[in-house]
Structures are given as structure tokens and as C-alpha cells.
Amino acid sequence: MIRSKTNHRRQSQRYNHEDFDDDPKTLMGLPPSEKTSEFWKRYDRQADVHDTKMTGDLSENLDVLLIFAALFSAINTAFISLTMPGLSSDPMTEANALLRLLVTSANNNTLLPTDPPPPFAPSPNSVIVNCLLYASLSCSLLAAVGAMMGKEWLQGFDRTGQTGPLEEQGRFRQRKFNGVQQWHLESIILSLPNILLLSVILFFAGVCLYLFPVNRAVASVVIAFSGGGAALCGGVIVAGAISPLCPYQSAASRGLKRVGALFSSW
Incomplete structure (x- = not known):
């Protein structure tokens, strides 16, 4: 699990987060050089707290995904x-047809001319079922690949092991954070569960669709439970979208x- 450590080892300007508070009044009366140093100390502290929470939450979500x-x-x-x-012909069916032809010809002591068997064509239901299942498998693998890449992206944002003056580290971190917002990293990672x-x-x-031609009773049970689950899940999603106070976000x-919001703006 990727987590930024708040006690980074610094080669210069080491400090303890507990050695100061975040009250802006404490900056008043300090010399300009000390104000700058105190500002970057506070920035580093707040950045560590924010980055640790953001990367930790996103990393946990990616692990579950x-x-x-x-x-x-x-x-x-x-x-x-x-x-x-169901998408290809059964070799046993063709072999049985040839054996039946040989047996019939042997009984009649002659080889009767027969029409060639029609070319195999899968049923429309079989084609649709396999299209849906393969599309489902592709989506799940795509989500898994996105999760692995997301773990790498979060690792690249981690500041563990950075060295140098505190101000340079803070400015570099801010540039990286601006890039995270500009490229919508958090939104992309949060969209993977969709x-x-x-x-x-x-x-x-x-x-x-696969079970319906096989056994309608079994298919009806699966349709009922899956439809009920889909309706419940859809209701929870809509409730979370309508009310900002809904806990089902x-x-x-x-x-x-x-x-x-996009449609309402039109």
C-alpha cells in the first residue's frame, strides 16, 4: 500500500511537526527570513497530511478493485x-453424419449421392451471449490494468526520500500537485469502479440470455435476482447523485x- 510518510528524512532543514502550531498569529513579529522558513514548514506539514490521506484512500480503493x-x-x-x-461446429456431429452415410450405403450396397451438409452457422443467441461475456471480460481486465497503472501513478506522486532545501521540496511538490489536478488523476482513478x-x-x-433457451425456470430466477439487484444498485446511485447528504456516495x-450538471448547463 502506497502511503507518504510524514517523517521524511531531510538532508537539510530537519524539524519536528510538533515544534510549531498552525496559528497565523505566530508569524507576526518574525523576521522575513524566519517567516519564509516557518511558512514552508507549515506548508510541508499540511501537504504531508493531504498527500497521505489522498494516496492512502486511492490506494485502498485500487487494492479492493x-x-x-x-x-x-x-x-x-x-x-x-x-x-x-456454440460458435463453432461440433466435430462429433460431423463424424456421426459421415458414419450414418457409410452405414446407409453399406446396407444398400451402393453409394447414394447426397447433398453436402450446409455450412455451420452459430445461432444468434450464442453470438449475442458470447459478445456480452467477452465484453464483460474485456472491461474487467481493463479496470485491472487501470488499477495497476494507478498504483504506479500514486507511487510517482509519493514524496518519500526527497532531499534538499525545504522550500525547493515544497515548490516541486506544488508543481506535481498542480499536474495531478490538471490531468484529473484522482477523477480517473475514481472512475475505474464504473x-x-x-x-x-x-x-x-x-x-x-444463455440460460433462457436452456431452462426458462432457472433463467427466470436469475433474471429476477439480477434485475432486483440492478434496480437496488441503480436507486442507490441515483440517490447519491441527487442528494449531497446521502451517505451512499x-x-x-x-x-x-x-x-x-452538464445537461442542465445546456
Whole structure:
């Protein structure tokens, strides 16, 4: 887990955060040089607190996302192994047809001309099911790759091990933080669960379509539970987007809120 350490080892201007307070009145009456030094000490302290919380929270979210994406991809792959044979012809079916032709010809002591078998064409349901499952697997893997890259991005923002004058470190940190805001790093990382949520929706849609021609009773149960879960999840997301005081805030609700604000501005 990536966390910035508040007790960085400095080669110069070492200090203890507890040696001063954050009251602006303490800067009054100090010489200009001491004011500058005190300002950067306070800046470094506040930056450490902010960076530790931001990188720690984002890193924990990415850890959970990576675990869920790995487990979900394994489940998705297992279902794909069941539906994949429907996209190609069964060799046993062709072999049985040839054996039947040979047996019929042997009984009649003649080889009857037969029309060539029609080319294999997968059923539309099989094509749609595999498209949904493969799209779901692609989304989950994309979310996992994004999570791994996000861990690297957070590690690049970490200030552990930096050395030099405190003012130079503070200015360098501020430039990096401005880049984080300019390139929307936090928003991109927080949007990764939305990709995984889309993957789950595609997976359940594919499973329901796969089960419906096999057994309608089983398919009805899966559709009922998945539909109820989707309705509950959608209601929670909408509630979080509508009310800022709603405790059910998530990346999806924040994204929905931004989309609503964009449409309202038109």
C-alpha cells in the first residue's frame, strides 16, 4: 500500500511537526527570513497530511478493485468456456453424419449421392451471449490494468526520500500537485469502479440470455435476482447523485451528478 510518510528524512532543514502550531498569529513579529522558513514548514506539514490521506484512500480503493477484478475475471472465463463451443461446429456431429452415410450405403450396397451438409452457422443467441461475456471480460481486465497503472501513478506522486532545501521540496511538490489536478488523476482513478460495474452488468445480461433457451425456470430466477439487484444498485446511485447528504456516495453517483450538471448547463 502506497502511503507518504510524514517523517521524511531531510538532508537539510530537519524539524519536528510538533515544534510549531498552525496559528497565523505566530508569524507576526518574525523576521522575513524566519517567516519564509516557518511558512514552508507549515506548508510541508499540511501537504504531508493531504498527500497521505489522498494516496492512502486511492490506494485502498485500487487494492479492493484489483481483488474483485481478478475474482470476477476468473468467473467470467469459466462461463465463456461453456458458451464458446456454440460458435463453432461440433466435430462429433460431423463424424456421426459421415458414419450414418457409410452405414446407409453399406446396407444398400451402393453409394447414394447426397447433398453436402450446409455450412455451420452459430445461432444468434450464442453470438449475442458470447459478445456480452467477452465484453464483460474485456472491461474487467481493463479496470485491472487501470488499477495497476494507478498504483504506479500514486507511487510517482509519493514524496518519500526527497532531499534538499525545504522550500525547493515544497515548490516541486506544488508543481506535481498542480499536474495531478490538471490531468484529473484522482477523477480517473475514481472512475475505474464504473468500468467494473459495467462489466458486471454485461456479465449478468449474457448469463440471462444463455440460460433462457436452456431452462426458462432457472433463467427466470436469475433474471429476477439480477434485475432486483440492478434496480437496488441503480436507486442507490441515483440517490447519491441527487442528494449531497446521502451517505451512499460512489464513483457512479458522482459521475451521474456531473452528467446531470452538464445537461442542465445546456
